[in-house]
Amino acid sequence: MEHPTGHPRRWQILGVMVFSLLAVVLDNTILNVALKVISDPDAGLGASQSQLEWAINSYTLVFAGLLFTFGVLGDRFGRKRMLQIGMVLFGLASLASAYAQDPGQLIAARAAMGLGGAAVMPATLAIISNVFAPRERAKAIGVWAGGVGLAVAIGPIAGGLLLEHFWWGSVFLVNVPIVIVSSILIALIVPDSRNPDKAQLDPLGVLLSIIGLVGVVYGIIKIGELGTVADPQVWAPALGGIAVLVAFVLHERRTAHPAFDVRYFTVPRFSTAVASVGLVFFAMMGVMFFLAFYLQLVRGYSPLAAGALMLPFAAAQLIFSPLSAGMVRRFGGKIVATVSMLLVAASLSAYLLVGVDSPILVFEVIAFVQGAAMANIGSPATEAVMSSLPREKAGVGSAMTNTIRQVGGALGVALLGSVLSATYRENVAGTLTVLPEGVRHAAGESITATLGVAESLGARGAALIGPAKEAFVDGMHVTALCSAAIALVGAAVVARWLPGKEKPVPPVARPEKPEPAVV
Template sequence: MHDQTGHPRRWPILGVMVFSLLAIVLDNTILNVALKVISDPVAGLGTTQSELEWAINSYTLVFAGLLFTFGVLADRYGRRRLLLIGMALFGLASLASAYAQDPGQLIAARAAMGLGGAAVMPATLAVISNVFPPRERAKAIGIWAGGVGLAIAIGPITGGLLLEHFWWGSVFLINVPVVLIGLVLIAVLVPESRAPGRSGLDPVGVLLSIAGLVGVVYGIIKGGELGTVTDPQVWAPTLAGVAVLALFVWHERRTAEPAFDVRYFAIPRFSTAVASVGLVFFALMGVMFFMAFYLQIVKGYSPLQAGALVLPFAAAQLIFSPLSAQMVRRFGGKAVATASLLVIAGVLLSYTRIQVDTPIWVFEVIGFVQGAAMANINPPATEAVMSSLPREKAGVGSAMTNTVRQVGGALGVAILGSVLSATYRDGMAGTLSALPEDVRHAAGESIAATMGVAQQLGPQGAALVEPAKQAFMDGMHVTAILGAIVALAGAAVVFRWLPGKEAKDSTEARPEAKEPAVV
């Protein structure tokens, strides 16, 4: 393939990559709509809030921990091959999730889905970088990111429709036909490609990264569940996780074939873009966690209606993601990213003005602005990362970007979800004091648990409903403020260190790129 002209089938190949990504993003957006149903002890699995957090984070931690390795494997053994393997694993794990019989099985099946997703995600971006010439790459990545917006739009509506007519497992079963179609398209249209040479694997680094992240996230979620940070069940795994992550960094700096090459962080464009992605997803995922409960429990909408109410956010992604490359060319990556992060911080702060009786159109306007700002963060940051590295490192560069995104999102769900849980429990302490001891703690863990107890108590439980809604809103406001602070930190990082419009690309700071071998 000639570097300046690209692969002759590059646009159909881009379509296949977007479709392949669709299944992974679709699943996560569908899951958000299904959280309330899965937590129902009759219609779902009766999961607690901490178990719901683990159902999300078991996926993201495995996904994040293995992206490095699968990026290297894709570069070494072939990107199409890894795409096919990853899609097949994802489909089988989706099948297992659909028929999980208890929260533990669901958490394990979701972890297996993360394994498949980790093989698919870096390969899609690596294929795009391989088949498109540099002059078209930013546009292609913008369309790829627009596909994420499409999945965000389709996911909640699809989930709502499925939950209206079928059991909760259908939200995972829907992945299977998407995966089957994707496998056929990949086999027919996508050319095999791999990097020249043979990069080494780093199993020690992979194990250290997963163990460290699991320890930290476990401690954080346990803190929200127990409502304290002084219990050894909270601080012991958290400190152990931090120590293991420190050992991971030490190992990566010294190994000859690191999974996560920290030397790339010497490139300002790379490190700043990666940091901005991690911070914005920390803020976004932590805040989005409460949206399903706000719409379905506080406001009383059905899963289908809740899915439809996400459409403004998704529509903004679809509209603005393909245009983001033009925005960056006109104003520069620093200006676009800084402004977008400031808008996201303002949006998150605006959630503190939402109350139980706030008209839903206000929520819709906020969602549209948030989607537009997000659309102008991901494509420029992703392009900045990919253009900072040699083309033969495309798979690893994609893996590093998505790892930071997933880790940021997982920590956002864990930390902000725990803050929400602790704030809610404090707000409900007085109201729940009249309940029997054996149900008081369970009822105070989340608004879904409180509503379940209220339903069981009948007329006597009606007195719990309004205090529960108000306590949830208080927790939502605290969570939104913390998310806004993180987004502001991201804006400061980008403004300080991301090269401006006139700054030259730091290609001289990286190794000379070699032409990838295309089979």
């Protein structure tokens, strides 16, 4: 049943959607805090660096590869049903992760968590788009985005608190009560919605999307692992994935019932909004990647303190995301998105002011500006995508936005992380000549490795610490400038192609009834 003014319980439903998403988003950031403990053979699982990376990447691979598929399935079989299935899968996989007995079990359980997360994420946004009328939808999506930003920031804090009092598995076990409460609320409050045209199911298109996305994301992950694009392990799956995605586009253009009508990409509002999401997350995630290392290894903060230092980013998200809809109504999407992209570029460039001993207040101000700028891009872009599609395609629209976000973020971490690593290795190489040749290469791979060797050498290794921190900060500056350049590309894209302020449509006058003829 359609509600012209929105569902009567729409704000309660929005609260349930944000709470349901909390576990999925929280888990993506909370795990980073626990990696060091999981690598400990006594307190954790004794996972190697490669195994730790795959504990993260197995989730990303499944999550990004299946987002689009679950968006299609939700539109076809019901978004509430898909959300409930995803929450149960996520809860059970979290339980399995918490009690994993070895790194292999943890990697498999994390992949299962990605499966559940891929079902949850598009369903939440699709349900919001269906229960809110267009005039309130942008504000609701702003609240949803603010909740996402808050969860991203409180993840490290929550992880630090849990690890201070419990074992490493608690960072996964905390998801279970959230899942239980969410499942009850979903059953009681959330209405179901789906695409009324049940004939629109495209198995071949769905299969091609899975194969193509998994291939591209796998190639991106291998870039981060190997630090090069020349290795066949990188370009073979990536090019294969791109070829399959091209086949997907060709198939979608020809089939009578496409999983996603690719002609929407010819609509400037849709394609520009999707591109801006991908570009901003490419730029931002590459920077967020090095911030945890900077705060903990260079500045010496504990995981809990490092997480607390990200609160200005969360506060800005929480403040500005709900306000972004009003900004767009007043100034237009083009101006708001362009100015926000420029602010992102400026904040990224401002990391040049952050050094080994710079006042931490400088970092806090930059984090707040970053959060504010992101809030005024993510919410309007997401709303632009959702409003460009018919309501029955809300699940696919949500999945498309989140898929681009995941792929852009993964590419940012892989490529900009490689820039950081290469710059660090080059800068620190001269300092490591005092080490035996056998350990020199391994010690120069990362700041973690260098500081580990310095610690093992005791007083003799103290001379390595200062140069290692300086080399890392230099690499951080280069990476930040690369990220800022990507953000400037995003600003140019939205300034050129995103539609401006919508002009109010004048009311159509009713035709007057003709006067009766005088006989």
